Amino acid sequence: xxxLRNSPSFLILPFLFLAFQVTQSDKNTLHKxxxxxxxxxxxxxxxxxxxxxxxxxxxxxxxxxxxxxxALFYWLTETPNHPLSKPLVIWLNGGPGCSSxxxxxxxxxxxxxxxxxxxxxxxxxxxxxxxxxxxxLETPAGVGFSYSNRSSDLLDxxxxxxxxxxxxxxxxxxxxxxxxxxxxxxxxxxxxAGHYVPxxxxxxxxxxxxxxxxxxxxxxxxxxxxxxxxxxxxxxTVTYWWSHAMISDKTYHQLINTCDFRRxxxxxECESLYxxxxxxxxxxxxxxxxxxxxxxxxxxxxxxxxxxxxxLPHRPRPANRRVSGxxxxxxxxxxxxxxxxxxxxxxxxxxxxxxxRWTACSETLNxxxxxxxxxxxxxxxxxxxxxxxxxxxxxxVDSVVPVTATRYALAQLKMKTKVPWxxxxxxxxxxxxxEVYEGLxxxxxxxxxxxxxxxxxxAALQLLVSFxxxxxxxKA
Numbered sequence: 001x002x003x004l005r006n007s008p009s010f011l012i013l014p015f016l017f018l019a020f021q022v023t024q025s026d027k028n029t030l031h032k033x034x035x036x037x038x039x040x041x042x043x044x045x046x047x048x049x050x051x052x053x054x055x056x057x058x059x060x061x062x063x064x065x066x067x068x069x070x071a072l073f074y075w076l077t078e079t080p081n082h083p084l085s086k087p088l089v090i091w092l093n094g095g096p097g098c099s100s101x102x103x104x105x106x107x108x109x110x111x112x113x114x115x116x117x118x119x120x121x122x123x124x125x126x127x128x129x130x131x132x133x134x135x136x137l138e139t140p141a142g143v144g145f146s147y148s149n150r151s152s153d154l155l156d157x158x159x160x161x162x163x164x165x166x167x168x169x170x171x172x173x174x175x176x177x178x179x180x181x182x183x184x185x186x187x188x189x190x191x192x193a194g195h196y197v198p199x200x201x202x203x204x205x206x207x208x209x210x211x212x213x214x215x216x217x218x219x220x221x222x223x224x225x226x227x228x229x230x231x232x233x234x235x236x237t238v239t240y241w242w243s244h245a246m247i248s249d250k251t252y253h254q255l256i257n258t259c260d261f262r263r264x265x266x267x268x269e270c271e272s273l274y275x276x277x278x279x280x281x282x283x284x285x286x287x288x289x290x291x292x293x294x295x296x297x298x299x300x301x302x303x304x305x306x307x308x309x310x311x312l313p314h315r316p317r318p319a320n321r322r323v324s325g326x327x328x329x330x331x332x333x334x335x336x337x338x339x340x341x342x343x344x345x346x347x348x349x350x351x352x353x354x355x356x357r358w359t360a361c362s363e364t365l366n367x368x369x370x371x372x373x374x375x376x377x378x379x380x381x382x383x384x385x386x387x388x389x390x391x392x393x394x395x396x397v398d399s400v401v402p403v404t405a406t407r408y409a410l411a412q413l414k415m416k417t418k419v420p421w422x423x424x425x426x427x428x429x430x431x432x433x434x435e436v437y438e439g440l441x442x443x444x445x446x447x448x449x450x451x452x453x454x455x456x457x458x459a460a461l462q463l464l465v466s467f468x469x470x471x472x473x474x475k476a
Contacts, residue, residue: 038176041348048342049120053111055080055129060348061146062176064168069149070141072169073349075101076177077111077129077136087184087219087468089132090170092139092200094192094227096162096372097365099144100136102334104189108453109134109460118336126457128464132186135173139166139196142365144338144358145349154364158371163199167207170200170216184219186389186468190451191401194226195372198379205386220389222467224452225401228409229375234261236405244290246399247277262374287399289449330454331360377412384413384439391441391467395448395455396432403444415439424473431459434473443473 042060059075079086091109093100106114109128112121128134138144140162142154174181185204189197201221208215227233238259242252251273259270266274286294337343338358344350350358373379383390392410394403415437423430424443434443445452445459453460466473 042176044346044348047112047121047346048340049115050112051121051123053080053123055111056083058177061351062169062172064141064165064172065148068153069147070153070165071147072141072165073101073138073145074169074173075105075136075347076133077105077127078133079129079131081130083133084179087132087186088135088180089128089464090135090137090185090187090200091128092137092166092187092189092193092196094190094194094196095143095361095366096140096158096192096195096369097143097362098192099360100138100189101144101338102331102360103451105136106334106337107330108451109464110136114330114333114337116333118333118340124457126453126461128453128461130461131465132468133180133183137166137169139169140365141165142362144360145344145347145354147352147354149352154362155368156370157365158369159195159199159373160371162196163203166196166200167203170204171207171214174216182217184217186220186222187218188222188224188464190224190226192227194223194228194401195376197221197223197226198376198383199373201383201388202379205383218388220391220467220470221383222391222393222463224393225395225398225450226392226406227376227401228406229377229412230264231262231375232408232412233401233405234259236408237399237402239408240399240402240404241277243404244399246285246290247281251277251281264372264374286449288451289395289397289455290399291397291447292449292455334360375409377409380413380440384415389467389470390439391443391463393432393443393445393452393463395450395452396444396446397448397455398450400450406442410440410442413437413440419472422475425476426459426462426474428476431456431462431473436472441467441472 039058042058044057044059056078057076058078059073061071061073063069063071091100091104093103104110106112111124111127111129113124114120115122138146140146140157141148142157148154170185187197187200198221201218204216204218208218235256238247238252238255241247242249247255255270255273255277258273259266284294286292335358338349344358380390392406394406396403417435418438419434419436421433421435423432424434425431430446432444432446432448434441443463445456445463448456448459452463462473
């Protein structure tokens with residue numbers, strides 16, 4: 001034994017072990033420095049015309065497919081109040097083909113609003129980053145600043161690839177920002193994100209079942225005015241039009257009796273009924289908020305937007321649409337502001353010089369959306385079974401994905417009621433109505449259009465606060 005201890009090989013072993021230890025330590029240090037460098041490169045110093053703020057912002061690209069050169073753009077606005085102790089909320093806008101920077105960040109839940117004429121920014125006091133770290137994601141490639149070097153990707157996309165790329169984004173983004181790896185994660189969005197949000201949640205759960213220590217700490221999802229089920233969305237939309245006196249009894253009965261709401265493509269007879277309703281009976285209204293003024297041209301004529309020729313998969317025909325709010329022309333300011341070179345530079349955006357103007361919505365993507373789930377209800381059943389916190393909310397003056405559509409769809413889940421229907425309050429006023437089921441909370445927002453946080457920012461922030469706490473909305 002003594003001979004073995006004194007042998008040269010035995011004496012060398014501890015030094016080899018120490019050398020290996022140092023090497024591993026160095027690797028970890030280098031790895032950490034690499035992340036810090038990447039993170040610093042994405043830090044936003046200040047956006048043009050931005051007021052001083054007490055929180056950190058980061059933006060940039062995450063490559064989700066090396067071969068095709070697909071990269072998704074993000075913008076993170078951290079909370080000023082102890083960001084390391086707060087959850088991460090990933091925000092998605094719908095379309096399909098619409099930008100989370102244009103809508104979510106710039107006119108809904110982000111910290112800034114764009115000034116008249118796109119000269120600069122002012123603060124949104126009801127920003128969601130008051131209570132959580134908000135990550136705006138432009139998905140899929142082709143939306144906003146997100147791009148693909150394979151141009152055919154823009155002509156062949158849909159739900160499946162969007163969910164897969166978004167999952168890769170989250171995994172790789174957390175590699176860049178490792179401090180978020182164990183943080184509670186929530187996914188929120190609206191409209192066609194009624195598909196994106198549950199589909200991404202399902203992908204994350206699938207990823208978590210195989211990833212061990214690399215799992216994502218997904219806690220819940222929240223979807224507003226959400227496209228959910230083709231049949232019930234169509235039936236609920238036509239019913240809403242009739243119940244809100246937007247169409248005649250005759251047109252309503254013709255639509256109900258003629259259209260097969262289960263089909264993706266409607267008959268010519270059904271199409272012409274939709275056209276008649278919209279062109280002859282609706283009048284010059286904003287379908288996203290039937291009581292708000294539309295964005296008109298200076299001569300008084302109706303002004304469409306990049307959403308004007310867009311369609312939702314459950315809608316058989318493009319509608320005359322725009323997004324409106326207190327300032328019904330706000331989307332125009334986004335298209336001016338985010339095409340400014342100084343703004344793009346500050347955001348680390350458009351670094352590859354995409355060969356088209358930045359737009360709030362991509363008509364190319366929308367028209368070439370090649371796969372869409374007919375119903376999201378089976379995914380909801382899986383997410384409920386997995387124990388995720390699920391909230392669905394509806395602005396009740398939206399006629400595009402109206403409250404009736406959502407209620408018809410959710411009724412198919414046949415959930416038991418935990419807390420029966422009651423009015424909830426914001427500042428001693430009825431903010432809307434809510435019901436808590438086993439596995440899901442549903443809430444309406446009184447007087448809000450399609451983009452709830454645009455029309456009712458204080459109520460929308462209350463929704464988020466209650467959702468994150470897992471508590472029913474306030475009864476007084």
